[in-house]
Amino acid sequence: MSVWKYEKSRVMTIRLLGISVVFALIGCVILGRLFYLQVLQGEKYLLLAEKNRISVRMTMPMRGLIYDRNGVKLAENAKTFQAVLIKEQSPDYKKTLNNFLKLISVEEDELARIEKELRWKRAFMPVRIKDNLTFDQMTLLQLNAPDLPGIQIEEGMMRFYPAGEGNTHVVGYVSLLTEKDVDGDTSDPRLDLPGYRIGRTGIESSQQSLLQGEPGRRQSEINAVGRTVRILDETPPRAGQDITLTIDSRLQNEALSLLKGYAASIVVMNVQTGEILALVSAPSFDANLFTVPISVKNWNKLLHDKHRPLQNKVLSGLYSPGSLFKLIVALAGMESGIIGPQTHIRCTGKVTIGDHVFHCWKHAGHGTLTLEEALMHSCDVYFYEIAQKIGPEKIIETAAKLGFGSPIRIGLLGESSGLLPTDEWKQRRFGDAWRLGDTLNLSIGQGFLNATPLQMLTAVARIAGGKNIQPTLLKQNVQDNPQQIDFKQSYLKILRQGMIDVVNKPGGTAYAVRFQKDGWRMGGKTATTQVRRISMKEREEGLKSQDELPEEYRDHAIFVAFMPTDKPKYAAIVMVEHGGGGSRTAAPIMSRLMRTIIDLEENTALPTGGGK
Amino acid sequence: MSFFKDRNCYLKDYNLTLTDKIFGFNYVYLLLITLVVLMGVAILYSVGGGNFNPWASKQLFRFTVSLTFLFAIAMTNLRLWMKYAYAIYGVGLLLLICVSLFGHVGMGAQRWLNLGFFNLQPSEIMKIALILALARYFHGASLTEVRTIRFMIPPVLMMAVPVALILEQPDLGTALMLVFASFGIFFLVGVQIWKFVVLICGGILSMPILWSFLHDYQKKRVLTFLNPESDPLGSGYHIAQSKITLGSGGVWGKGFLEGTQSRLNFIPEKQTDFILTVLAEEFGLIGSVVLMVLYTAIIVYGFIIAHRCHNFFGKILAVGLTINFALYVFINTLMVMGLMPVVGVPLPLMSYGGTAMLTLCIGFGLIECVHINREMVIGRRGSIDDE
DSSP states (O other), X not given: XXXXXXXXXXXXXXXXXXXXXXXXXXXXXXXXXXXIIIIISHHHXXXXXXXXXXXXXXXXXXXXXXXXXXXXXXXXXXXXXEEEEEGGGOSSHHHHHHHHHHHSOOOHHHHHHHHHHHHHSOTTSEEEXXXXXXXXXXXXXXXXXXXXXXXXXXXXXXXXXXXXXXXXXXXXXXXXXXXXXXXXXXXXGGGGSTTOEEEOSHHHHHTHHHHSOBOEEEEEEEOTTOOEEEEEEEEOOBOOOOEEBSOOHHHHHHHHHHTTTSOEEEEEEETTTOBEEEEEEESOOOTHHHHSOOOHHHHHHHHHOTTXXXXXXXXXXXXXXXXXXXXXXXXXXXXXXXXXXTOOEEEOSEEEETTEEEEOSSTTOOEEEOHHHHHHHTOHHHHHHHXXXXXXXXXXXXXXXXXXXXXXXXXXSOOOOOBOOOHHHHHHHHSOOOOHHHHHHHHTTOTTOBBOHHXXXXXXXXXXXXXXXXXXXXGGGOOSSOOBOSSOHHHHHHHHHHHHHHHHSTTSTTGGGOOOBTTBOOEEEEEEEOSSOOOHHHHHHOOOOGGGSOGGGSOEEEEEEEEOSSSOOEEEEXXXXXXXXXXXXXXXXXXXXXXXXXXXXXXXOOOOSSOO | OGGGGSGGGGSTTOOOOHHHHHHHSOHXXXXXXXXXXXXXXXXXXXXXXXXXXXXXXHHHHHXXXXXXXXXXXXXXXXXXXXHHHHHHHHXXXXXXXXXXXXXXXXXXXXXXXXXXXXXXXXXXXXXHHHHHHHHHHHHXXXXXXXXXXXXXXXXXXXXXXXXXXXXXXXXXXXXXXXXXXXXXXXXXXXXXXXXXXXXXXXXXXXXXXXXXXXXXXXXXXXXXXXXGGGXXXXXXXXXXXXXXXXXXXXXXXXXXXXXXXXXXXXXXXXXXXXXXXXXXXXXXXXXXXXXXXXXXXXXXXXXXXXHHOSSHHHHHHHHHHHHHHHHHHHHHHHHHTTSSOOOOOOOTTTSSOHHHHHHHHHHHHHHHHHHHTTTOOOOTTSOSOOO
């Protein structure tokens, strides 16, 4: 072998070794990387692979139904039909959409959403085109099916309130769950349920936890484009509980129609059991507007209505109870032994305290009155006089026992406590001591004192039935046999007699609306509460009649009543904002309401109290 | 085998009979190759959803066809390849030019010549042709010649022209392989190490210029490689999913046909470039290490065959082809493991694909040919007579 060959051969052997070393190094890198990925990071990547593979989807639980006392459905789940477009099933989905829009129109902002979803959603994912198809629309779609490849009709669930607007403020409504509802906790599984609705007001909101049930879980294996390959595990959804209320939907709607044109409220209660038979706030609205996202136009209409339809006036409307409070003052007087049924007091039309004159509503004065007569005529001076002797503490204590100053808690949220003013409260609020004038204002239910219609009715119902009832809307919370209230029954009887006289004795403030129907009579108490202070000048010029005042300056009108007179069963309140006067506006409505209750009781055997 | 001890083999009219050749064939080498192919077929079966269709059976068929090529080439006379080395290179170059003129565009690149019945990929032919040509060029070169710059100009051009044509297609992976394989040969035949250092430094300095020649999609690939988060749903998604698939196999793997990532299509190109991830997912570290051991054995065998070969042409040819094979393995695995940009190089013998399989088997046939003819004497110009 020649020298150059020998040299070359030697170099090549060394160089081959060099290449081998380089390769061995690369091999080490590869093995090291494999070890790192598969052993050191194996667990992490296994988790990531599982996350890729498994998709957990929620399935919709059936929301509990709401019934009235007679088993009438107040809230139910209705099947709805929606049109969806599945891109991959259409050769040209844009053309399909155009054909669809020629048949059924879609709102502008909805169209923007649809076009956006069609762009980014996977081809096999349905895009919602139109909700709540009517029967006609579905027929139209079926007839034109050949022009609409990719359009499918899907079934959905919708909350539906079939029983009329009278029930809206009790039942409430639901609307779509948003991220705000879960405090931005995006892990809340309910967010993954398209069309999941939660209660916003009324029973729908207060009983949300019972009604909602529990979503089911479906674990499925998905592939890289998100299509389900197979279902791994499935927990079915648990339906929500049904709820039966104490209200009578017929009475609700009847009550609402009685309040037509007013900002007003009505509550009807069984004084023996505390069941609330009707709870109406007028004006009302159709709860079904909210189940589909409410349109801006409708929302603004409701929001800017001066009669505030969105407010439940029974629970959150605060008013001075006015003359109604005289019942409480009288009871406090008797309880403290200051007055008895035969205590006579002379009304001259006014009382002067220091340099301040307190007038009776009847300027000429009532003359000498007994307690019953004072209630019947609603004499202010009588109560000015006795309140000075009783003192505010006893009056407040009595009022609190009857339900003033704290929420009644009937099973709805958003109830106001009202205000039962005390010396301590006034000090704190105004830095001023309680004065005698405050006591006089309190004695006729004016001044700082305010209460909700529900509180006023509860107080009267406790007086009428003599029982310490707990008013409620929920059938399951009705007490079988409530305890007697902690007042002498004979005193309560005197108050009732006073109320009976208001309606049934000539000269009573509500004598005009008396009735005798199938052996039923009612007793009641009118109240007219000033919305604005009457100035001395006006008083001198002669008071204008309520009709001459603009509506917002007219007095509030309240009438509270119970029936039958011998063994009271029902109590009710009619409260009309700016109604002008208790006897003029509220009492006639009450009379008609009570006769409706009798009709329902007599003709269709409205289930008697006791619940079970 | 005793035949090779015979001094006759040094005779100038050294010639082997077919029987000699069949006995001289290295069957262990072939066994290693077959094992890797069978592993690949198993994975393709799994990727096909536990079905021989659409990939496993076709791959097996292609291997059988390629195997006949391997055998046929192994039986040829090594001198023949020496003789026609430049001719083959010339044809390869011509085909590359044809591709750039009227090639078939597929997947954003112009790589194929449609011959009616077969899509020819000239860049694959060039992988072998260039190594043959370089082996021929350096066969008779003395060390002193190799160490002159002037002598190195033709081989550098031999490499540069096809690399430029392939880059223009554009096919970064193949171009890289040609460059590395040529450099391997230059190194092997004794080019001074300082020249490589200078070249590497020059390369790094000219990076910005090269960058401007890259296609947008190539730039994007490099950028995504450097910062995968920049494109989490595009190429970055593929790298991330590739690592998840590899890693989730753990030590023992999820079991044959149990790989979720591949079965549910989270892996792109799972039957071709990313097939290693499927193996790693289903057979774990054990599976991937076994494959690496087999590859190592094939590479080591190639080097041993080269080392034992008495003629320089065979030596250079065997080393060149083995380097070429090793480059497939390195580039693919590093790319799949996220250590290199995705450049589209298949995993040799495993990935589904006919052209690569055929090219590889032709290469192995040549290495076998070198092995069988290792004692052959080849003159400086390819003649029998030498000095």
